Amino acid sequence: MTAQPPVLPAPELQPVPELQPIGAPAGAARLGWPRAVLRTSRPRQWPKNLLVFAAPVAAADRGRIEGVGGALVAFVAFTLASCAVYFVNDVADAERDRHHPVKRTRPVASGELAERHALAVAVACVALAETGALLAADAGLAACVTGYLALSFLYCATLKHLPVLELTMLASGFVLRAIGGAAAAAVAPSGWFVLVCSLGALLVAISKRYTELAALGPAAAGHRPCLRRYTPQGLRTAQRVVSVAMIGAYLSWALLNGSRWAADWHLVTVLPLAAALLRFDRLTGRATMARVEDLITRDGPMLGCELVWLMLFVAAGTA
Incomplete structure (x- = not known):
């Protein structure tokens, strides 16, 4: 009769520690909610x-x-x-x-x-x-x-x-x-100031919709249903019309605001403003998923135009 091998007790299973994501610091879970x-x-x-x-x-x-x-x-x-x-x-x-x-x-x-x-x-x-x-x-x-x-x-x-x-x-x-x-x-x-702000805000809003529609194409309407009612050509035209209107309103504000000396300085600031709007038109014309705010605040030439405008504008205020 063949001897049976001894039955060994099953090893006790140890709990497996919870795994952390690779590269995550030990305190990632604690910082997750605030982040x-x-x-x-x-x-x-x-x-x-x-x-x-x-x-x-x-x-x-x-x-x-x-x-x-x-x-x-x-x-x-x-x-x-x-x-x-x-x-x-x-x-x-x-x-x-x-x-x-x-x-x-x-x-x-x-x-x-x-x-x-x-x-x-x-x-x-x-x-x-x-x-x-x-x-x-x-x-x-x-x-x-x-x-x-x-x-x-x-x-x-x-x-x-x-x-x-x-x-x-x-x-x-x-x-x-x-x-x-x-x-x-x-x-x-002044009323002209409010109009300039309104046109600038409308320009940003139109540009947001244009970049969404141009980047995502027909799929854009699935994420934002109102885009079904827009066309890239229509939004592009509206963007340029509003830009021209904004320049006109800004010129009117510059001519009618403050002293003669300050008005002359404000008229000079139209040049960097127009350059910034042209640069903005070029940036938004690309089919990009970048945020419109990033195009305004992270593009080198755009920042240069904004800085020149700000310096001239401050100079007008000190005149």
């Missing part, structure tokens, strides 16, 4: 809130810029308000963003940031923006912030699906920043 909140708040978009300084700078008299403190309050208030809009927008567009080649990496769309957390942060940003505007500035700024939030939330809910109207809603956010900065600085902006 997701910061990414959703879009820090790269915050510079657009510098528009609140436009009216105080434009009204500068012999180098004196009045109301800088109020403008700083407006900058913080609009930064918080715009962050709230980004959080709400990402929740509303989460499902659509998951099918977008770039937006699918957004924290809400990718699941990195829970939707309820995004909405809670949005509520906190709204409360801080409104409270700060009321306590540190005046009712005018608070009204502009409230108007901006109301229009932006309406835009996120329904208006962004209505062609043409959605462009005006998108542009209105920029105009309200400029008017809010003027209210906080106690500066009365």
Whole structure:
């Protein structure tokens, strides 16, 4: 009879430690939520809130810029308000963003940031923006912030699906920043100033839609339904018409604003402004997925035109 081999006890299974992503630091999990909140708040978009300084700078008299403190309050208030809009927008567009080649990496769309957390942060940003505007500035700024939030939330809910109207809603956010900065600085902006800001904001809005449609083609309508009503040729033509109108409004503002000496300096600033608009037209003409804001703030020749314009504009204010 053959001897049976001894039965050995099964080795005790040890729990497998949870694996971390390759290259991820040990504290990545702890930093994940704050990083997701910061990414959703879009820090790269915050510079657009510098528009609140436009009216105080434009009204500068012999180098004196009045109301800088109020403008700083407006900058913080609009930064918080715009962050709230980004959080709400990402929740509303989460499902659509998951099918977008770039937006699918957004924290809400990718699941990195829970939707309820995004909405809670949005509520906190709204409360801080409104409270700060009321306590540190005046009712005018608070009204502009409230108007901006109301229009932006309406835009996120329904208006962004209505062609043409959605462009005006998108542009209105920029105009309200400029008017809010003027209210906080106690500066009365001229009608020409408001018109220049409005046309510039509309130009940016049209350019956003053109670059989306040109880069994604027919698939663009799947990510933004209103694009079905636009054509690349129509948007391109509108962009150039608005650019010419903006130059005309700027010339009118330069001729009618301030002293004769300051007006001469302001007329000189039309040259770098026109060069910047031509460069912007060329950049947006490329089928690119780059953000329009990046084209304005990260292109070397564009930054050069903007710097020359700013230097001449400041010189006019000190004349």
